[in-house]
Amino acid sequence: DQQVKQNSPSLSVQEGRISILNCDYTNSMFDYFLWYKKYPAEGPTFLISISSIKDKNEDGRFTVFLNKSAKHLSLHIVPSQPGDSAVYFCAARLSGSARQLTFGSGTQLTVLP
Amino acid sequence: DTAVSQTPKYLVTQMGNDKSIKCEQNLGHDTMYWYKQDSKKFLKIMFSYNNKELIINETVPNRFSPKSPDKAHLNLHINSLELGDSAVYFCASSLRLGTMNTEAFFGQGTRLTVV
Numbered sequence: 001d002q003q004v005k006q007n008s009p010s011l012s013v014q015e016g017r018i019s020i021l022n023c024d025y026t027n028s029m030f031d032y033f034l035w036y037k038k039y040p041a042e043g044p045t046f047l048i049s050i051s052s053i054k055d056k057n058e059d060g061r062f063t064v065f066l067n068k069s070a071k072h073l074s075l076h077i078v079p080s081q082p083g084d085s086a087v088y089f090c091a092a093r094l095s096g097s098a099r100q101l102t103f104g105s106g107t108q109l110t111v112l113p
Numbered sequence: 114d115t116a117v118s119q120t121p122k123y124l125v126t127q128m129g130n131d132k133s134i135k136c137e138q139n140l141g142h143d144t145m146y147w148y149k150q151d152s153k154k155f156l157k158i159m160f161s162y163n164n165k166e167l168i169i170n171e172t173v174p175n176r177f178s179p180k181s182p183d184k185a186h187l188n189l190h191i192n193s194l195e196l197g198d199s200a201v202y203f204c205a206s207s208l209r210l211g212t213m214n215t216e217a218f219f220g221q222g223t224r225l226t227v228v
Contacts, residue, residue, distance in 0.1 A: 002155070034216055043117070043203050043219030044156070089156060100146060100168070101217060103156035 003027045004092050006104035014112050019077040021107050023090030026071065030102075031095035035064060035075045038087045038106070047088070048075070080111045116140050119204045119220035126194055127228055133180075134189045134223045136204030143208065145187035146217060147179060150201040159202075162187055194227045201225070 005024045013019045021035075031052045036044035050057040050064045050073065057064050063076045077084055087108050091101040119136040126132050138145060147159040160179045161168045167179065176192045191198060201224050205217040 036219075041221065043205075043221045045219070046216035049216060087154075091156075100158040100161045102158070103148075105154045 002105070003030075004090055004102050004104040006088075006090055006107050008107050009105070010108040010110070012110045012112060013080045015082055016079045019075075019080045019084065019109055019111065021075040021077075021088050021090075021109065023073045023075075023104055024071060025073075025092050027092070027094065027102075028071070029094050030092035032093040033064070033066060033073050034091045034093075034101065035062075036089040036091060036103075037084075038089060044089055077109075080109075082111045082113050085109055085111050117204055117206055117218050117220040119202075119223055121223060122221065123224050123226075125226045125228060128194055128196060130194050131190070131192045132194060132225070133191070134202055134204075134225070136187050136189070136220055137185055138204075138206040138218070139185065140206055140218060142206035142218075143184065144206060145181070146205040146207075147187065147189050148203040148205060148219075150203060150222070152200070156203065159189075160187075191225075194225075196227050199225055199227045 003026050034049040035047040037047045038044040048059050048062045048064050050066050055066050066073045087106040089106045090104040093101055117138045144163040146161045148156045149159050150156050158170050159173045178190045180188045201222045203222050204220040207217040
């Protein structure tokens, strides 16, 4: 039973346009959400996060939106750049847990020049 | 200067063997983890460990065991390797419990292939 789901395994976007990556979760006890970016042959690297008490967090070209009622979060990248091409993982943390994260299966983003 | 490093990067071994993957972090973090990325690309927690508590994901076979000689190291030992153990294993670390920052820092992964 996957508690964090990324239903789109891949996404292609033209350079300069907006990339929107989606993530759904089922456990209402998640209190913190993160996005990680992963290049081939490297470990995931932290990108941006959001607490469950907020609905938006912005960092440069990256914005994460959280819709708690829908149990849905999204990552917006604008403008998209070729260097953004990577696998993006959504992750969530259970409140009170030992900081271990539950990850989605990832979305491969390809930004076309 | 690598924050979380794991060795080896690639490991090919035969069924039934016992192997270890090493992990070291120089971030001063108190908590370390092992994750397994399976064939469906999910990253699944195997263990989380700080100097006080080991939390084991109940789905992890007891052939897998973490060993922590000190706070900066968390090695993964695997006994009697099976074909299904083939995967990419990631080590990670994060700040001590009770802090606001939750993000984990990952190593580059170890691709284990059991033949």
